[in-house]
Amino acid sequence: MELDSIPQSVRERLDQIGTxxxxxxxxxxxxxxGGESVHEIHQALKAGFGKLRxxxxxxxxxxxxxxxxxxxxxxxxxxLIGPERATSPAPSISDAFQLMFxxxxxxxxxxxxxxxxxxxxxxSGWISGLTQPVLEMDYGLVTPRYTxxxxxGLLNTGIVYPITRALYGKRIYNPMGPDLGISGPLVQQxxxxxxxxKATGNRIHPVASLAPTAICGGMTVGQAYLGAxxxxxxxxxxxxxLLAQVLGSVFLDMERYAVHWQKTRGSVSVPDFGExxxxxxxxxxxxxxxxxxxFQLGARDLQEIWSLVLPPxxxxxxxxxxxxxxxxxxxxxxxxxxxxxDFALGHRLRTISRDHLLRAMTPLYLGWVASFAxxxxxxxxxxxxxxRERLCEAYESQKPYLxxxxxxxxxxxx
Amino acid sequence: MWDQVQQALNQSMVRLLSQxxxxxxxxxxxxxxxxxxxxxxxxxxxxxxxxxxxxxxDERLVHWGMSSVAERSPKNxxxxxxxxxxxxxxxxxxxxxxxxxxxxxxxxxLVVRLFxxxxxxxxxxxxxxxxxxxxxxxxxxxxxxxVNMNLQYxxxxxxxxxxxxxxxxxxxxxDHLEIGTGIVNLAFGILFGGIVLALALAVGLGSKxxxxxxxxxxxxxxxxxxxxxxxxxx
Numbered sequence: 001m002e003l004d005s006i007p008q009s010v011r012e013r014l015d016q017i018g019t020x021x022x023x024x025x026x027x028x029x030x031x032x033x034g035g036e037s038v039h040e041i042h043q044a045l046k047a048g049f050g051k052l053r054x055x056x057x058x059x060x061x062x063x064x065x066x067x068x069x070x071x072x073x074x075x076x077x078x079x080l081i082g083p084e085r086a087t088s089p090a091p092s093i094s095d096a097f098q099l100m101f102x103x104x105x106x107x108x109x110x111x112x113x114x115x116x117x118x119x120x121x122x123x124s125g126w127i128s129g130l131t132q133p134v135l136e137m138d139y140g141l142v143t144p145r146y147t148x149x150x151x152x153g154l155l156n157t158g159i160v161y162p163i164t165r166a167l168y169g170k171r172i173y174n175p176m177g178p179d180l181g182i183s184g185p186l187v188q189q190x191x192x193x194x195x196x197x198k199a200t201g202n203r204i205h206p207v208a209s210l211a212p213t214a215i216c217g218g219m220t221v222g223q224a225y226l227g228a229x230x231x232x233x234x235x236x237x238x239x240x241x242l243l244a245q246v247l248g249s250v251f252l253d254m255e256r257y258a259v260h261w262q263k264t265r266g267s268v269s270v271p272d273f274g275e276x277x278x279x280x281x282x283x284x285x286x287x288x289x290x291x292x293x294x295f296q297l298g299a300r301d302l303q304e305i306w307s308l309v310l311p312p313x314x315x316x317x318x319x320x321x322x323x324x325x326x327x328x329x330x331x332x333x334x335x336x337x338x339x340x341x342d343f344a345l346g347h348r349l350r351t352i353s354r355d356h357l358l359r360a361m362t363p364l365y366l367g368w369v370a371s372f373a374x375x376x377x378x379x380x381x382x383x384x385x386x387x388r389e390r391l392c393e394a395y396e397s398q399k400p401y402l403x404x405x406x407x408x409x410x411x412x413x414x
Numbered sequence: 415m416w417d418q419v420q421q422a423l424n425q426s427m428v429r430l431l432s433q434x435x436x437x438x439x440x441x442x443x444x445x446x447x448x449x450x451x452x453x454x455x456x457x458x459x460x461x462x463x464x465x466x467x468x469x470x471x472d473e474r475l476v477h478w479g480m481s482s483v484a485e486r487s488p489k490n491x492x493x494x495x496x497x498x499x500x501x502x503x504x505x506x507x508x509x510x511x512x513x514x515x516x517x518x519x520x521x522x523x524l525v526v527r528l529f530x531x532x533x534x535x536x537x538x539x540x541x542x543x544x545x546x547x548x549x550x551x552x553x554x555x556x557x558x559x560x561v562n563m564n565l566q567y568x569x570x571x572x573x574x575x576x577x578x579x580x581x582x583x584x585x586x587x588x589d590h591l592e593i594g595t596g597i598v599n600l601a602f603g604i605l606f607g608g609i610v611l612a613l614a615l616a617v618g619l620g621s622k623x624x625x626x627x628x629x630x631x632x633x634x635x636x637x638x639x640x641x642x643x644x645x646x647x648x
């Protein structure tokens with residue numbers, strides 16, 4: 001993203017500031033009591049990084065309360081996220097990340113921290129947790145590790161985390177943040193990669209690409225325990241758009257780093273910072289009828305489209321699954337993983353329009369969510385964690401299937 | 415008398431034979447041109463097929479997002495389609511060259527008329543092709559969107575959209591070819607008018623109460639409290 005995309009007044013301010021050690025971006029969506037958090041963060045930065053010159057950039061020109069500035073603590077406000085956020089969250093957050101990167105590079109910052117979660121739960125510890133490893137231990141990227149309830153972050157649990165782990169060999173629990181600590185060199189890499197990707201018609205989505213870029217660039221990746229995060233409520237009418245945006249970015253990165261991940265075997269943990277918070281047990285039955293209905297409707301009407309992507313055996317298993325009673329509904333991990341891998345391959349081969357392909361996956365994803373929810377109806381946190389681990393192992397054990405289909409899509413078609 | 419009849423018969427036979435003799439080079443030329451064009455078409459199609467296979471034309475086409483071409487090609491192979499089009503064109507050109515050996519003026523007139531009509535044919539083909547692609551794309555969009563919105567009649571909607579676009583593109587193509595222009599326009603107007611009228615009657619008379627109940631539900635619908643929804647995706 002060019003400097004021109006930053007408003008003239010902000011650019012002039014950045015010129016006045018010159019350089020900074022740390023750039024902190026607060027992409028609050030305005031639903032939380034943000035002002036308090038900004039003050040807390042301000043105080044924490046003063047206390048924790050006394051000698052460092054930090055620039056806090058907050059979204060919205062007047063959304064948050066004004067904060068007292070000092071020589072080493074500068075606060076800038078500008079509309080990082082456009083008004084279209086309400087209908088389409090991912091692209092505007094991507095743009096905001098790109099703006100943060102541009103500002104960070106302009107200020108030659110050693111670290112950039114972006115907090116995109118609702119500021120309701122954000123504490124000053126989040127900023128220090130995400131930036132200290134970057135500033136003091138030369139980490140390339142620090143990702144968050146939230147204390148999730150069993151059905152929070154399902155897209156991450158079901159696809160993003162396990163596929164990132166299986167592909168790139170690092171157990172990064174939240175590779176897409178969205179609260180992240182990023183080093184200066186990684187910011188530069190992301191900015192350098194964007195024009196190249198645009199030239200090939202594939203726009204980089206920084207939130208999704210940060211972890212793969214850091215890993216494939218040989219940078220050290222860590223994760224910080226941040227506690228509970230406030231998740232945005234589910235918008236069922238927009239579930240397919242969300243899925244298309246997130247998976248589109250993940251699958252594009254798979255293409256970009258195919259040479260790297262095909263050589264990677266197994267996975268290793270990455271260093272954790274901070275103390276893990278205990279999860280309050282949450283049990284009880286959940287209503288999955290709507291999810292199972294969506295899956296069954298998809299199995300009835302989308303067979304023609306799925307058959308362009310899924311091999312006959314997988315398609316047969318999906319058909320059999322659609323005949324199961326809602327309370328007996330269980331999708332085996334191996335089947336789910338093969339579906340995800342087959343869609344990744346379909347995305348690469350452009351078997352059909354990419355947008356159609358990704359949106360056609362929605363009923364399958366909802367089917368997996370229903371199966372996952374039914375399995376964990378009465379499960380405690382330990383069981384949930386083990387269940388997640390089992391799914392990740394399935395992704396790793398099925399990786400040879402992906403590699404074979406990726407290399408020989410015509411010849412290897414079970 | 416008999417001599418005169420014999421002479422007339424001889425003359426007519428001579429005339430016929432001389433006419434046949436004058437046609438013979440043309441027939442031979444037609445056969446030669448046809449055989450040569452078949453041989454050239456065969457050779458060129460073999461060379462072209464090898465070339466297209468070597469550059470993995472079929473896969474590239476799918477990679478460029480033109481999988482619908484593959485689906486419509488003989489044996490799902492666009493390579494086969496291209497080679498057949500090239501071979502067919504060469505054979506047609508060979509036939510025209512052969513026919514020109516009979517009567518150059520007749521053929522040149524035919525060629526002139528053909529070339530004058532060719533742009534219309536090409537445009538109609540393009541309209542049909544685009545219509546087919548757009549119909550398929552829209553049908554898929556409606557089907558996927560409908561299923562994701564949990565609409566039980568998503569497939570019906572999708573098929574409806576597909577045929578609507580196909581009928582529209584066929585009518586446009588026929589209109590462009592100037593084939594039964596009046597009939598096509600009339601038929602198209604009646605068809606669309608009929609559909610709209612049928613829908614209006616169905617909603618206005620048959621499903622009046624259903625529609626009002628549905629609208630009432632939409633207006634009075636209160637959003638479910640967020641706490642009841644345990645799922646958070648991202």
